[in-house]
Each structure stands twice: as structure tokens, then as C-alpha cells.
Amino acid sequence: MFYREAGDFKTSYEQDSQTFPIKFDRFRYYAVLAIAFLVVPFVINDYWANAILLPFLIYAIAAIGLNILVGYAGQVSLGTGGFMAVGAYACYKFMTMMPEVSMFVHVLLAGGMTAIVCVVFGLPSLRIKGFYLAVATLAAQFFLVWLFNRVPWFYNYSASGQISAPERDVFGIMITGPNAPAWATYMFSLIFLTLCALVARNLTRGTIGRSWMAIRDMDIAAEIIGVNPLKAKLTAFAVSGFFIGISGALFFSVYLGAVEVGEAFGITKSFLVLFMVIIGGLGSIFGSFAGAAFLVLLPVVLKVVGVDVLGWPTDIVAHFQLVIVGALIIVFLIVEPHGLAQLWRVAKEKLRLWPFPH
Amino acid sequence: MPDQFLFATEVFINGLMAGVLYALVALGFVLIYKASGIFNYAQGVMALFAAMTLVGIMNGQVPFSHIINAVFGTEIHHFGWHVPAFLAIILTVGVMVGFAWLVQRLVMRHLVGQEPIILFMATIGLAYFLEGVSDLMWGSEIKKLDVGLPQGGSFWIEDMTAGLGSENFYGFFIDNLDMVATIVAALLVVGLVLFSQYTKQGRAMRAVADDHQAALSVGISLNFIWVLVWSVAGFVALVAGIMWGTKSGVQFSLSLIALKALPVLMLGGFTSIPGAIVGGLIIGVGEKMFEFWIGPLVGGATENWFAYVLALLFLVFRPQGLFGEKIIERV
Amino acid sequence: MQDGYITEDGRKIGGVVMEMKNITLRFGGVVAIKDISFDIREGEIRAIIGPNGAGKSSMLNVISGFYVPQEGEVWFHGKPRPQMRPYEVAQQGIARTFQNIALFEGMSVLDNVMTGRLSYMKSGLFSQALWKGKAEAEEVANREVAEKIIDFLEIQHIRKTPVARLPYGLKKRVELARALAAEPKLLLLDEPMAGMNVEEKEDMSRFILDVNDEFGTTIALIEHDMGVVMDLSDRVVVMDYGKKIGDGTPDEVRNNQAVIDAYLGVSSD
Numbered sequence: 001m002f003y004r005e006a007g008d009f010k011t012s013y014e015q016d017s018q019t020f021p022i023k024f025d026r027f028r029y030y031a032v033l034a035i036a037f038l039v040v041p042f043v044i045n046d047y048w049a050n051a052i053l054l055p056f057l058i059y060a061i062a063a064i065g066l067n068i069l070v071g072y073a074g075q076v077s078l079g080t081g082g083f084m085a086v087g088a089y090a091c092y093k094f095m096t097m098m099p100e101v102s103m104f105v106h107v108l109l110a111g112g113m114t115a116i117v118c119v120v121f122g123l124p125s126l127r128i129k130g131f132y133l134a135v136a137t138l139a140a141q142f143f144l145v146w147l148f149n150r151v152p153w154f155y156n157y158s159a160s161g162q163i164s165a166p167e168r169d170v171f172g173i174m175i176t177g178p179n180a181p182a183w184a185t186y187m188f189s190l191i192f193l194t195l196c197a198l199v200a201r202n203l204t205r206g207t208i209g210r211s212w213m214a215i216r217d218m219d220i221a222a223e224i225i226g227v228n229p230l231k232a233k234l235t236a237f238a239v240s241g242f243f244i245g246i247s248g249a250l251f252f253s254v255y256l257g258a259v260e261v262g263e264a265f266g267i268t269k270s271f272l273v274l275f276m277v278i279i280g281g282l283g284s285i286f287g288s289f290a291g292a293a294f295l296v297l298l299p300v301v302l303k304v305v306g307v308d309v310l311g312w313p314t315d316i317v318a319h320f321q322l323v324i325v326g327a328l329i330i331v332f333l334i335v336e337p338h339g340l341a342q343l344w345r346v347a348k349e350k351l352r353l354w355p356f357p358h
Numbered sequence: 359m360p361d362q363f364l365f366a367t368e369v370f371i372n373g374l375m376a377g378v379l380y381a382l383v384a385l386g387f388v389l390i391y392k393a394s395g396i397f398n399y400a401q402g403v404m405a406l407f408a409a410m411t412l413v414g415i416m417n418g419q420v421p422f423s424h425i426i427n428a429v430f431g432t433e434i435h436h437f438g439w440h441v442p443a444f445l446a447i448i449l450t451v452g453v454m455v456g457f458a459w460l461v462q463r464l465v466m467r468h469l470v471g472q473e474p475i476i477l478f479m480a481t482i483g484l485a486y487f488l489e490g491v492s493d494l495m496w497g498s499e500i501k502k503l504d505v506g507l508p509q510g511g512s513f514w515i516e517d518m519t520a521g522l523g524s525e526n527f528y529g530f531f532i533d534n535l536d537m538v539a540t541i542v543a544a545l546l547v548v549g550l551v552l553f554s555q556y557t558k559q560g561r562a563m564r565a566v567a568d569d570h571q572a573a574l575s576v577g578i579s580l581n582f583i584w585v586l587v588w589s590v591a592g593f594v595a596l597v598a599g600i601m602w603g604t605k606s607g608v609q610f611s612l613s614l615i616a617l618k619a620l621p622v623l624m625l626g627g628f629t630s631i632p633g634a635i636v637g638g639l640i641i642g643v644g645e646k647m648f649e650f651w652i653g654p655l656v657g658g659a660t661e662n663w664f665a666y667v668l669a670l671l672f673l674v675f676r677p678q679g680l681f682g683e684k685i686i687e688r689v
Numbered sequence: 690m691q692d693g694y695i696t697e698d699g700r701k702i703g704g705v706v707m708e709m710k711n712i713t714l715r716f717g718g719v720v721a722i723k724d725i726s727f728d729i730r731e732g733e734i735r736a737i738i739g740p741n742g743a744g745k746s747s748m749l750n751v752i753s754g755f756y757v758p759q760e761g762e763v764w765f766h767g768k769p770r771p772q773m774r775p776y777e778v779a780q781q782g783i784a785r786t787f788q789n790i791a792l793f794e795g796m797s798v799l800d801n802v803m804t805g806r807l808s809y810m811k812s813g814l815f816s817q818a819l820w821k822g823k824a825e826a827e828e829v830a831n832r833e834v835a836e837k838i839i840d841f842l843e844i845q846h847i848r849k850t851p852v853a854r855l856p857y858g859l860k861k862r863v864e865l866a867r868a869l870a871a872e873p874k875l876l877l878l879d880e881p882m883a884g885m886n887v888e889e890k891e892d893m894s895r896f897i898l899d900v901n902d903e904f905g906t907t908i909a910l911i912e913h914d915m916g917v918v919m920d921l922s923d924r925v926v927v928m929d930y931g932k933k934i935g936d937g938t939p940d941e942v943r944n945n946q947a948v949i950d951a952y953l954g955v956s957s958d
Contacts, residue, residue, distance in 0.1 A: 013832045014825065076475055124670060128677050131397050131478045135620045136673060139666035150657035202820040206828055207810040214793050214804050221791035224753050226779030226808045226871065235814060267617070271482060278479060283795065312428045319493040326487025333480045334468040 019201050036190055041183040049182035054255045056296045057189040058247050063276040063288035064200045065243030070274070071283035072204055073236035074216025075125050079137035081269035082144035083241055085261050086114045087248025089154050092163045095176075095253065096156060103168040103175045107192065107249045114245020115238040117144075122237030126230060129219070141267055148261040164258035176253045185254045192250060196243050200285050203239060212236050213283070275325060279332050281341030290340040298324070364519075368530045369650045370643055375536035377642020379601055382543045383619035384626065384634040385550070386594035391628045392567045393587040396466065397478045400485035402616025404454075404592055407492040409599030409608045411453050413503050414496040415446040421495045443505040447596070454592030455585075462585045470570075470580075489613060498610065503603035508534040539601045546597060547635060550590070559586060567629075621669035627679030636680060641665045693730055696923055703731030705767070706875060706907050707752070712761035714747055714931075721747040722758065723931040729875065734901055735909045736918045739928035740951060745911045746788055748928070749877050752909070753785050754778035780808045784873035786864045788880045788911075794853040798863050801852055802839060805870030806831040838869045841903075842896060858889045862896070869900060876900070878910035882917060890914065894921060919943070927951070 010016040020026040044053065062084060069075050077083075091110035094101070121140040125133050148154045155163045167177030174180045175188050203209050211232040214222035223229050252259045259265075272295065280291020299321055306317035336342050383401060390398045398404075414421065418437040427433060441449070465484060469477055511531045519530045554560035565573040566583045574580060602612050622641050626633025645664040653660045673679070693702040707729045714722040722744045729735045737745045750756040752763065754775040763770045765781065784805065793801050809831055812824040839845055842862050847855060852863060861881065868876055881897065882890045894917060900906050912918045918925065919939040927935035927942055929951040935942050942948055 013829045013836075017828060017832070076478075124674050128673050130475050132624060132673060132677070134475070134478065135624055136666075136670045138617070138620065139663065139670040142663035142666050146659060146662045150659065199818045202818055202824075203814075206817045206820065206824060207807060207812065208814065208817055210796070210800055210804050211807055213796050213800070214807075217793035217795045218791050220755070221787060222793070222804070224755055224775045224779060224785065224791075225804060225867065226776050226784075227804070228774075228776045239814075271486075274479070274482075310428075313424075315498065316424055316428055316494065319490045319498070322486050322490030323494065324490075326483045326485070326490060329483025329486065330465055330480050333472075333476055333483065334465070337476065 017205060019205070033194070037187075041187055044182050044186055046182050049186050050255075051300060052296060053186055054189055056293055057186070057193045058250045058255055059273065059276060059296060060289050060292040061189075061193050061196050061250070062244050062247035062273045063280060063292045064196055064285060065240045065247060066273050067277045067280075067282065067284070067288045068200060068204070068212070068243070069236050069240035070277055071281070071287075072209060072216065073212040073233065073240075074219075075122070075233060075236060076131065076134040077137040077140075077240075078134055078267070078270045078274065079121060079140035079144070080244055080273045081265040081267055082141040083114055083118055083244045084248030084251060084269060085144055085148055085265035086117045086241075087111060087245030088252035088259055088265065089148050089163065089261075090114065090245065091249035091253050092156075092165070093154070095166055095168055099166070099168070103170050103188070103253070106168070107246055107253070110249035111242040111245040114248065115241040118237045118241025118244070119234050122234055122241075125233050125237070138267070141270055145261050145265060148265075160260075162258050162260045163252070165253040168253070176257070178257065180254075189250050189254055192246055196246065197285055197289075200239075200243070204285065208232075208235055216283075275329055277339075278329055279339055281339030282337065284338065284341035286344065287339050287341030290344070294340065295325070364530075366647070366650065368532075369646050371530065371532060372536070373643035373646030374639055375533070375540055375642070376646065377639035378536075378540045378543045379598070379615075379638075380618050380622050380642055381635045381638025382539070382546065382594065382598045382601070383615050384622040384638055385543075385547065385631065386591045386598065387619055387623055388626075388628065388631055388634045389550070389594065390587055390591045393563050394466070394566070394584055395474055395477070396481065397474060397628065398484075398591065399478060399481040399616060400488055401591065401595060401619065402613040403485040403488045403492070404457075404595035405599035405602065405615060406608070406610070406613040407457070407488050407599075408450055408454055408592065408596035409503060409603035409612060410492045410496045410501065412446055412450045412505070412596070412600065413501045413603070413608055415449050416441050416443060416505075419496060424497055425494060447505070447600075450596055451593060454596055455589045458588030458592050459585050461588050462581060466584060466588075467581070485613070485616075489610070500607045500609040501603075503600065503608050505600060505604065507538050507600075507604050509604065510534060512537065533605075535601070535605055542597060542601070546594065547631065551631065553590075559583075563587060618665065621665035624669040624673055625680055627681050630679070630681040633679060633681040641668065644668055693732075696733075700732065700902075702733045702923065705729070706731045706765070708764040709748075709751075710762045710764060712748075712751060712758045712763070714744075714751060714756055714758045720931050722751070724761070725928070725931075725933045726761075727926045727933065727936055729907060729909055730924075731907055732901070732905055733907060733923040734897070734921055735907075736922035736925045737909065737911050737928060738913075738915070738918055738925060742930075743928040744931040745928055746879055749785065749879050749909070749911060752778075752875075752877060753783055779871065782871070782874035783877065784868040784871040784875075785877035786861075786868050786879055786881060788883065790857075790860045790864055792852045792860055792864055792867070795851070797849050797851055798844060798855070798866075799835065799839070799848045801863055802835045802866045802870045803831065805838075805867040806835060808871060809834075834872070835870050838866050841869070841899075842866045858885055861885070861889075861893065865893075865896065865900075869904075869906075872904070873906060876906050876908045878908060878912075880911050880913065882912060882914055890917060897921060 010021070015021070020029050040053070062080060066077065066080050069077050087110045090113035091106050094106040094109050121137065124136050128136060149161065155161055165176040167174060167179065169175055170188065173184050175184055204212070211222070211227045214227050215229060215232045219229060222232075248265070251264070256264060276291035276295050277288065278291070279294055280289065281287025302317055302321050302324070306312045306320065307314055332339055383405065386401045386404070387398055390396050390401070418439040418441065420426070420434050420437060423435050461484065465480060469480055510533065512534050515530050515532050554563055562573070562578045562583055563586065565576070565578055566580060570580060598615065599608070599612065602615055622634060622637040625640060626635070626637030645661045648664050649658070649660050693704055695701055705728045709728070710726050712722055712725045713720070725748070737748060739745050747756060751758050754773055754777070757772060793804065810827050812827050816822050816824040839848060842865060844859065844862055844866060847859065852860065855863065865881065878897070882893050885893065897908065897910070898921065901908055910922070922939060924937060925935070925939055925942045926933060927945070927948045934947040934951055935945040937945070
């Protein structure tokens with residue numbers, strides 16, 4: 001009774017293929033957007049921005065990117081950390097080379113650069129499949145981190161080997177650097193996330209999305225019925241790389257401010273984003289949000305419960321976190337391979353019939 | 359003989375020895391993969407867990423003492439006894455068998471028939487889980503492991519070979535432990551091959567690898583075979599854990615040897631025991647030689663990625679690996 | 690030979706659309722197809738039959754470009770076809786179904802059918818990302834074609850159902866819908882009736898005849914059910930151990946001694 005889809009008739013194919021075909025969903029979506037854009041910026045403070053909202057927004061972009069590659073196109077990648085590093089370092093180089101250009105442009109360019117790198121490392125996908133490919137993407141991970149660590153040009157020969165974001169603005173509002181206000185960094189990331197999610201949704205419901213899923217579900221048959229595997233796979237790598245690059249650029253410039261590549265973009269980052277996609281739901285944009293929110297909140301909640309309430313040492317809580325995340329991954333793969341997104345769908349079906357059991 | 363050549367030879371020999379250790383870890387992967395089609399990412403963490411358990415048992419550490427202390431405010435750490443290495447190893451094998459049983463019971467049994475990539479991701483989850491558990495159980499500080507294996511450079515070889523070059527050459531530096539590891543690995547391989555070729559369980563294992571359904575229909579218990587396989591992999595992990603743990607201490611980085619073994623597998627093919635060995639040697643030698651000649655030119659630490667890039671390039675030209683057969687695709 | 694013929698039931702068969710010339714296909718030492726030639730004419734229903742392992746599916750795979758024969762040529766529309774990837778073959782108007790259903794299990798019926806339209810959808814990545822202009826118009830236009838096929842095969846009620854949930858018989862039909870959505874010039878059917886009961890076979894036969902009749906689609910099919918083959922097809926190729934042992938109308942094939950021997954298991958030498 002709370003959730004209805006009956007009586008919502010479509011009279012054209014345009015209406016039928018829209019993003020939220022059900023009226024109720026559409027209203028909820030506008031409500032969420034309104035709160036995110038019109039309410040949150042006025043109540044946000046530094047703690048919320050830095051502990052929860054910024055990492056959530058930025059990881060959600062990365063998760064959408066990886067989900068396109070893994071969940072839609074079926075090409076498992078363990079190189080996400082390395083690709084985020086490309087975004088971060090490209091952004092840094094653009095920021096220092098062209099200080100007068102808007103930060104907006106820098107982030108987009110960083111995404112484009114990452115897309116190119118991602119396509120290069122995606123080329124082997126034309127020959128190798130499955131976990132051979134997954135392992136092959138580790139080559140990207142290790143090589144890229146090494147590259148940014150060892151070639152001083154990338155970090156402008158700074159003595160520490162780190163990169164740190166200079167102060168840059170958009171229309172006169174400071175976005176990066178220690179003096180950027182919380183609401184500005186939040187809005188900046190939110191705009192990117194919204195754009196990325198819309199683009200991802202448009203791509204996945206149309207032609208290119210279908211060819212990705214066809215390749216994922218049965219690559220040989222897909223090619224025989226007319227999907228060009230080269231095009232499908234490489235566009236998946238490119239689009240995915242674009243999003244992941246944006247996420248890496250924001251992670252460095254807006255969120256952390258200063259980055260040491262091995263620490264920020266190591267292989268654990270690759271796994272973290274992969275876990276977000278698995279827990280959230282493979283092949284679901286909403287799932288990418290859910291997974292990112294879940295894995296951003298989990299450590300915060302554990303820390304509050306474990307350290308602040310129970311008074312345990314932080315290292316034990318950190319170990320518990322590993323156990324919980326590992327167990328969750330296994331549980332989700334066994335019980336619900338479509339992740340939180342599927343649980344959400346099931347909940348909606350239940351709500352639709354409530355209070356009647358069937 | 360010119361010194362440059364001798365140095366290169368030394369690098370080559372050390373590369374071979376490192377390669378043997380890679381091969382040892384890779385072997386654990388191959389075993390599980392052959393019998394169950396599972397690509398076990400947790401193999402490295404299993405080695406860490408095995409080594410930690412071994413140290414813990416030898417030192418009489420109380421498992422989970424950190425949590426017990428945190429929850430109950432007690433201060434217990436050790437039972438106060440020391441277990442001899444031999445007995446501790448046997449106990450650790452027992453723990454690994456128990457672990458194998460749990461994995462089969464709680465995880466793998468529920469994932470039968472899933473796609474390989476799903477199974478792979480499940481083992482990544484398993485790796486995280488096990489890493490957390492072993493830290494909770496034994497603490498995450500670096501531990502020293504000494505089960506009586508010889509360590510340090512071999513003076514005998516140094517003395518024997520010192521005369522080969524000029525006065526700048528002091529003879530080959532070769533670690534005793536590496537030599538032991540080589541011998542152990544060789545014995546292990548021979549043992550495993552004999553086991554899988556000539557025992558009933560070994561044959562059953564190969565049957566399961568070939569076709570689950572068919573194996574079931576001739577009365578082989580899949581459950582038993584998989585527990586067996588995970589136990590054997592646990593044993594291999596223990597051996598690898600002892601070697602690496604003795605060499606550089608038991609700590610988190612031990613689990614990263616899994617990452618070293620992956621390119622070995624790509625090179626050698628996931629199903630081939632000789633492939634794992636040859637692949638391990640190629641990568642061991644290759645990365646040491648590359649670091650020796652090219653490393654200084656590009657900033658060093660090329661070991662981090664060399665193996666992967668080599669394996670990647672190799673795969674692009676020969677997707678089936680060194681010893682794999684060409685795959686004929688069907689629809 | 691270029692002018693075709695009139696069938697018993699009065700359908701007009703046109704000139705040669707596709708011609709296989711001396712095809713030989715080997716896997717390592719195994720010869721799957723040995724020196725086979727035959728043609729397919731416009732508008733006809735051409736059957737390929739033969740015992741298991743005769744090389745029928747390999748033949749279809751050669752036609753759809755998935756296997757590359759070591760010897761021989763495939764002529765399409767009067768020209769030798771250069772070596773091309775399977776998706777390029779599909780874009781030339783050759784669609785097919787598979788022996789073991791090869792649907793995209795993670796997608797809905799509608800999306801599966803829409804994949805059949807991929808060759809017609811040419812809008813750029815940018816347009817699709819914005820879902821504006823060409824991309825949206827193209828989506829709607831192709832959706833209309835897909836819906837016509839869905840109507841034709843009577844699967845409207847399962848349009849939005851994930852394929853994985855469908856029973857076998859419906860999956861076979863959805864697969865046919867996906868192939869038809871491509872509006873192919875030549876339709877290849879690999880055992881369209883395998884594993885079906887009598888009623889489902891009748892339905893499928895009717896659909897095949899209707900497709901041929903209404904859209905004028907040329908069809909090449911592999912089938913084991915002799916009754917069906919003899920009823921449906923205009924001409925039949927018979928294969929055994931990779932060789933062609935017979936070719937002609939159903940009646941001619943039925944009376945061919947080599948064919949009788951192969952089916953009754955008499956040694957062929």
C-alpha cells in the first residue's frame with residue numbers, strides 16, 4: 001500500500017524507457033535531489049563533510065565506474081587504485097600547469113586522461129578473459145603506483161615525493177586547499193556524482209549498455225549476433241576509466257589535499273571499491289551508491305561502537321572490520337549476488353503488497 | 359672470468375632460488391584450482407595464518423588474548439610453556455585441516471556451480487576474513503620464526519667460488535635458507551605428484567577436477583575431496599609460510615606472496631604443476647635480472663610490477679599460458 | 690541456374706544468395722568438414738541434416754564467420770566473402786539461433802530482442818550519454834521494430850521478464866525473436882526444435898513458416914526431427930562424417946541410397 005505501481009500506464013516508448021518508470025520512484029528521486037542540493041549544504045559541517053559525505057560522494061563515483069566495467073560489461077578489474085592514481089596525478093599536473101583554468105575543467109581532463117590509460121590497459125581484454133584478465137589488471141595497479149612513486153616529473157620533483165593540491169577555485173569559490181569551505185567541496189563533488197550517475201544511467205539503458213551486458217552474459221554469442229567486442233569492451237574501459245579518474249582527482253584535490261601514491265591508491269583501494277560494487281550490487285547504479293555508503297559508514301559506526309562505547313583499542317576494532325567486511329563479501333556472494341540493490345527491490349515488492357502477504 | 363659475468367651469475371642463482379619460493383606458493387593455487395576450479399586468492403593469507411599459528415603455538419601464546427583482555431580487562435598473554443617446533447608444526451597442520459573443513463562447510467559448499475569469477479571474489483573476501491582473524495587471534499606485531507632452519511649466507515659456497523674473479527669479487531652470496539627451501543620445494547613437488555598419480559585419493563582428486571558430475575556419479579564424495587584439497591593447500595601454505603617467515607619475519611607482508619604467485623600462474627597456466635615451477639623460475643630470474651640491469655636506469659624497485667607486466671605481455675600472445683592447450687571455443 | 694524455381698505450394702524461389710564452395714575445416718588433426726559445396730537460394734528453407742558429429746553445427750559456424758575454414762570460399766550475393774569477424778557477418782544480414790540457447794540471461798526479454806537491433810543503432814557515445822537527439826530517436830524507432838517481432842511471436846506478456854526465469858520453450862522463442870529483430874536476409878537456425886514436445890514443435894514450425902512467408906526471409910536450419918525437416922524444407926543437404934552425401938528436395942534425399950545407408954548405420958565404404 002505504501003508503494004504502488006498499478007495504474008501508472010505508459011503511452012509511448014519514451015515514457016516506458018525512462019529512468020524511473022514508476023511515479024513514486026520519480027518523486028522520491030526528486031526529493032532526494034532537493035535535499036542533497038538545497039538542504040545539506042546549509043547544515044553541513046567539517047566533520048560530516050570529511051568523515052562521511054565527501055568520501056561517500058567520491059567513492060560512489062568510483063563504484064559507478066567500476067560497476068560499469070565489472071557489473072555491466074563483465075570485465076573484472078583489480079586496477080581501480082592505480083586508475084584513481086592516474087586521475088589524481090593528472091589533475092595535479094593540470095592544476096599546476098594551468099593554474100588559471102577552472103577546477104571543473106581540471107577534473108574533467110583528469111577523467112579523460114584516465115580513460116585513455118584505462119583503454120590501454122584494457123587492450124588485453126580482447127585476448128584474455130575472466131580471472132586471467134582480473135590478474136592482468138593487477139599489472140596496471142602495480143605499474144602505475146610504481147610509476148607515480150619513482151618518476152619525479154609526476155610529483156613536480158617535490159622533496160617528499162607527495163603531491164599536494166594548490167588552492168583553486170570555481171567562479172571565485174575556493175574548492176581545494178585547506179581553506180575551502182565544507183559546503184563548497186561537498187557541492188563540487190555532488191555535482192560530479194550527479195552528472196556521472198545520470199550519464200551512467202543513460203549509457204546502461206541504451207544501445208551501448210546492451211552491448212556491454214551481452215558481452216558480459218555470453219561473449220561469443222554476443223559477437224555472433226552483431227556486437228563488436230572490441231568496441232564494447234574498450235568503451236566500457238573508457239567510460240569506467242573516465243569515472244574512476246574523476247573520482248581519483250576529487251579524492252586527491254578535494255578530499256585529502258595531499259597524497260602519497262602507495263598509501264592512498266594501493267591495492268587495498270582496488271579491493272575496497274570492488275567490495276562496494278559487490279555489496280551494493282553488480283550491474284546496478286543504485287547499488288553503487290548503496291555499496292559506497294555502506295563501506296564508508298561501516299568503519300565510522302564500528303569506531304563509534306568499538307572505541308567510543310566499548311573502549312576497545314583501535315587496532316582490535318580495525319581487525320574486526322577486516323573480519324566483518326570479509327564475511328560480508330562471502331555472505332553477499334552466497335546469499336545475494338545482486339547485493340543491497342536486490343534487497344531493496346525485494347523490500348519494495350513486499351511494500352507494494354503490504355499489509356497482504358501475497 | 360670477468361666480474362660482471364660473475365655478478366650476473368650470482369643474480370641469476372638468487373633469482374632461481376626466489377623463483378622456487380614463488381613456485382611453492384603457486385603450487386598451492388594450482389592444487390585448489392585443479393580440483394575445484396577455484397582460484398584461491400586467500401592462499402597468501404593462509405600462509406600468513408599458518409606461520410602465525412605456528413609461532414603462536416611454539417611460544418604458548420593464548421589465542422584471542424587481545425580481545426579477551428579488552429573485554430574482561432584481564433592481562434593474559436601466554437600459557438607459559440614452549441612447544442617444540444616439530445610438535446607445533448603437527449598441531450598447525452591440524453589447525454589448517456580444521457580451517458579447510460570450515461571453508462568447505464561454510465563457504466565453498468554454498469557456491470558450487472557458480473562462475474569462476476564469483477568464486478574468485480569469494481576467496482578475496484575469505485582472505486580479508488582470515489587476515490582479520492589471524493590478527494585477532496595472535497596479534498599483528500612482527501614475530502620471529504625459528505624452527506631450526508639454517509640461515510644467513512653460505513660461507514662454504516663463498517669460499518669455494520671466491521677464486522673465480524678478481525680481488526673485487528668475494529664469491530657467490532647464497533642464502534642457506536634459500537637452498538633449504540629449494541630442496542623442500544622439490545621434495546614437496548615430487549610428493550604431490552606421487553600423491554596425485556598413485557593414491558586412491560589422488561586419483562579421485564583428479565577425477566573431480568575433470569568433471570564434478572561424473573566424479574559424483576562413480577561414488578566419489580565431493581565434500582571429502584574438497585576438504586582434502588584445501589587441507590593440502592593449507593599444508594603447502596604452511597611450508598611456504600615457514601620459509602618466508604624465517605626469512606623476513608612473520609608479518610602482514612607475508613600474505614603479499616600471493617600477489618607474487620599470481621603472475622607465475624598466468625605464465626605457467628592455472629592447471630599445470632610443471633607450469634607453476636617453470637613459471638616461478640622464469641619470474642624469479644627475470645625480475646632479479648631486470649632489476650640488476652634495467653632497475654638502476656628507471657629508479658629501481660621494478661620487482662613490484664615486472665612479473666605482472668611480463669605475464670601480461672606473455673598472455674596477450676599466448677592466452678593459454680606456457681603449458682596449456684589451445685582452447686577451441688564452441689557455441 | 691540463377692533463376693530459381695517455383696515450389697510445390699506455389700512459392701517463388703529466387704537466385705542463389707549464399708554459396709559454399711569446397712569448404713574444408715580442420716581442428717588440429719580432426720577434419721570436421723571435408724570439401725563441402727552447396728548453395729542457398731533466396732526465399733527458400735534449406736535444411737542441413739545428418740547424424741550427430743556430422744559437422745552440421747560447424748557448418749553454421751562457418752557461415753556465421755565464427756570458424757574460419759582452412760580451404761574453400763563462402764560466396765554471399767554473388768561475391769566471395771572476405772575473411773571477417775562474426776559481428777561483421779551479422780551486420781551483413783545473417784542472424785542465427787544456437788543449439789544450446791545462447792540468450793543473455795541477465796537481461797530482460799525486451800533487451801535481448803533489442804540486442805538484435807544493434808547493427809542498426811549508430812548514435813555516438815556522447816549522444817547516448819545525454820540520452821538526447823539521435824540516441825533517443827533511434828531507441829524509439831528500433832523499439833517499434835522489436836515490438837513488432839515480439840507481437841509476431843506472441844511473447845508480449847513476458848516482455849519485461851528476465852530471461853533467466855523463462856521455461857525452455859519460451860527461451861527458444863525469445864532467441865528466435867532476437868534473430869528476427871535483426872531483419873536478416875539469411876536466418877540460420879541450429880536445432881530450433883531440440884528438446885521440445887510435439888505441441889511446441891508445431892508452434893515453432895508454424896513460426897518458421899510464417900517468417901519465411903511474411904518477411905520472405907531465407908532460412909537455413911539444422912534439425913534432427915525428420916518429419917519436421919521433410920515437411921518444412923524446400924531442399925536438404927545431408928552430411929555424414931564431415932562429407933556431403935546427399936543434396937536435393939526432400940523426396941530425392943529420402944530415396945538416396947547413401948543417405949539411407951548413413952541413417953541405417955551401414956558402413957559407407
